[in-house]
Amino acid sequence: MTGAADPSAIRQLAAGRRRYGNLKDEAAAFIREAVVSGSLPPRSKVDQDEIAEVLGISRAPVREALIELAQKGFVDAVPRRGAFVAEVTVEDIEDHYEVVALVSGMTTRRAVRKLTAQELDELARLHREIAGTEEASRRRTLDRRFFQIVATAGKSPRLDAILEFLGGVLQGSFYFDSPASADNEAKYREQLLGAIRSGDVAEATRTSEEHVRSCAAVTIDHLRNRGYWPPPEATP
Known part of the structure; x- marks a missing residue:
């Protein structure tokens, strides 16, 4: 139908x-x-x-x-x-973000020891600017720039290409359409920045993966609240 x-x-x-x-x-x-x-x-x-x-x-x-x-x-x-x-299912969203989480964790693990002092300063500056920005589209642009710096610092063109492709699919748009996405991004940016500054590779990797998986949960909650999926039929 x-x-x-x-x-x-x-x-x-x-x-x-x-x-x-x-x-x-x-x-x-x-x-x-x-x-x-x-x-x-x-x-x-x-x-x-x-x-x-x-x-x-x-x-x-x-x-x-x-x-x-x-x-x-x-x-x-x-x-x-x-x-x-295309109709997107809960499983589609979970599978999509699980793949992104694994790739993101790999790029972050490589990036921790390769980020320069200048790049760390830029990450901190972006984090502060995002916190003070009211316009949603501007916040999203700066947020993407923040995580892009981390991703590309790993110096892996193949992983960069995979993340770029995955970043263009439907679920990412649904995520940033959610009112909860801004607070979720702020939480994980701060945690990731702290782990990178301390040189804690394991913590930075864990945070990166957890951040991406949290995007799945936010997206699913948002779509459910919006009525994207019909409610389950009542059992007689």
Whole structure:
């Protein structure tokens, strides 16, 4: 059974959007936002013509965006029928973050002894700036920069590529949509910064993995509270 998209919500979502330089990226970002906001609910069909119209672009970049989003698990491409919003289960979220946790722990373990004094100062500065920033989108940008510094300090291009790919999938968007994500990020940034400063490799690794697993719990709670999954049927 297919869910129904909300055309009026989609048009409202498109109003006043900042234009990207790359039209495919613009279309992909818009579709992700529509999924997270519920304008495109699970199993609903993604109307390429409608997306192109509300964004004021041609169908070609929308089609390219859907191909990319299908590769990342946002949508399911059904031959001769079109693209449909993928349904995310609790197990999907737990599995996704478990993989990210393991890779993140590996990169953090390598990074602890490789971070320079300048990079440590930058981590501390970012942590302070995030704490004093009111704008949510700015906080997320700075937060990603904080953890990116730790990840890339491990000097492993392969692990960096894996984390970059995993960071673009659906569950990350759901996580940052949760009101609880800001406090969760602040808690683990502080713990991780302390472990790195003290040179405690084991503690930094543990904190990194625990942080990522906590993202799964926050995401699941948020989606449940939002009614993303239907309530279980009552037992007669």
